[in-house]
Amino acid sequence: MTFGPKPPEGGDWSAAFGHAPVLLAETMEFLAVKPDGLYVDCTLGGGGHARAILGRLGPNGRLLALDVDPEPLEWAGAWGAGDPRLTLERASFGDLAGVLSRLGLGPADGLVADLGLSARQLLGAGRGFSITRDGPLDMRLDPDATLTAHEIVNHYPEYRLADILRRYGEETAARKLARLVVEARERAPINSTHELAAIAERALYRPGPRPRVHPATKTFMALRLAVNGELETLSRFLAQARSCLKTGGVLAVISFHSLEDRMVKLALRGEAPGPDEGGPIAQAWPKSKRGLIRKARTGRALTPGELRAPPDPVRAFRPLRRKSVRPTEAEITANPRSRSAKLRAAEAV
Numbered sequence: 001m002t003f004g005p006k007p008p009e010g011g012d013w014s015a016a017f018g019h020a021p022v023l024l025a026e027t028m029e030f031l032a033v034k035p036d037g038l039y040v041d042c043t044l045g046g047g048g049h050a051r052a053i054l055g056r057l058g059p060n061g062r063l064l065a066l067d068v069d070p071e072p073l074e075w076a077g078a079w080g081a082g083d084p085r086l087t088l089e090r091a092s093f094g095d096l097a098g099v100l101s102r103l104g105l106g107p108a109d110g111l112v113a114d115l116g117l118s119a120r121q122l123l124g125a126g127r128g129f130s131i132t133r134d135g136p137l138d139m140r141l142d143p144d145a146t147l148t149a150h151e152i153v154n155h156y157p158e159y160r161l162a163d164i165l166r167r168y169g170e171e172t173a174a175r176k177l178a179r180l181v182v183e184a185r186e187r188a189p190i191n192s193t194h195e196l197a198a199i200a201e202r203a204l205y206r207p208g209p210r211p212r213v214h215p216a217t218k219t220f221m222a223l224r225l226a227v228n229g230e231l232e233t234l235s236r237f238l239a240q241a242r243s244c245l246k247t248g249g250v251l252a253v254i255s256f257h258s259l260e261d262r263m264v265k266l267a268l269r270g271e272a273p274g275p276d277e278g279g280p281i282a283q284a285w286p287k288s289k290r291g292l293i294r295k296a297r298t299g300r301a302l303t304p305g306e307l308r309a310p311p312d313p314v315r316a317f318r319p320l321r322r323k324s325v326r327p328t329e330a331e332i333t334a335n336p337r338s339r340s341a342k343l344r345a346a347e348a349v
């Protein structure tokens with residue numbers, strides 16, 4: 001595989017790869033890398049976070065970096081060549097516990113997951129992630145995976161298509177869009193990203209000024225999440241993250257999608273989803289003392305928004321910050337793709 005010219009000595013490897021790391025300083029502050037520690041970068045990409053960790057490790061420290069896409073691993077072979085502290089593995093972070101055990105590596109001092117895809121993948125020819133660049137309907141992060149967006153768009157029944165658009169894209173016009181996709185594919189297969197974007201644009205058209213984001217944005221996001229099983233993988237990762245960390249170790253997750261952020265928030269707080277997040281109402285608790293007093297006084301049933309799930313009796317994590325950390329205006333201006341990023345971090349207890 002060719003990557004073009006090697007960056008000059010001391011050059012900017014992230015820029016050369018085509019992906020600027022997001023919330024880098026903030027992530028490093030939470031990780032507080034110990035020079036002799038073991039760290040895992042679960043999503044290597046252009047290696048921005050990985051290189052920052054390596055830069056803080058001493059000669060006995062160790063970094064394991066994973067990616068499902070072979071290209072970032074090949075790229076890291078260039079910038080990390082000969083560094084005995086760096087281990088590169090083509091694997092999913094959904095299988096992290098198994099990977100650590102296979103490599104004989106103990107629990108880690110820190111895990112970083114910067115979810116989704118890199119700018120290089122988004123803009124790469126032939127990957128089918130971008131609405132604006134025409135390409136085949138592919139959207140696989142792992143090029144050896146079997147399921148593609150083409151298969152979903154052209155072969156899934158209408159109800160499953162609508163479910164994907166509603167669940168992963170939070171698309172309110174999911175049923176209408178699914179119907180138009182099925183009508184279009186009955187005339188001819190939908191082969192390209194531009195064909196799909198045009199159908200979505202027609203289905204989601206609203207009179208008035210042109211919207212700031214392309215109307216097919218949610219459609220593309222939903223398909224990508226479905227093709228790669230991203231929410232399911234995140235759920236598996238969050239369930240095993242504690243067992244992969246030492247007590248006192250840090251988990252830092254950067255997400256770009258509200259469903260992902262909700263999953264991370266709940267996992268780090270040790271909570272099941274509350275009634276306003278789709279969880280069961282039966283064992284729910286009032287969110288505040290005020291709610292409890294009001295219920296006792298008036299006898300009125302509390303609304304889902306006033307209830308939360310009971311806390312998990314075995315806490316796995318202590319959040320390092322109650323709220324998510326967002327990029328500064330300066331970062332957003334320099335790297336507009338960071339706009340929707342949210343960083344959450346917690347300490348294993």
Ligand SMILES: C[S@@+](CC[C@H](N)C(=O)[O-])C[C@H]1O[C@@H](n2cnc3c(N)ncnc32)[C@H](O)[C@@H]1O
Nearest residue numbers: 021043045046047048049067068092093114117
């Ligand atoms: C946003 S990029 C990471 C960028 C990186 N932090 C940097 O600063 O350059 C996300 C990367 O995670 C990879 N990825 C996505 N899902 C994955 C999974 N389940 N397991 C491992 N890597 C995954 C993608 O292929 C992509 O290279």
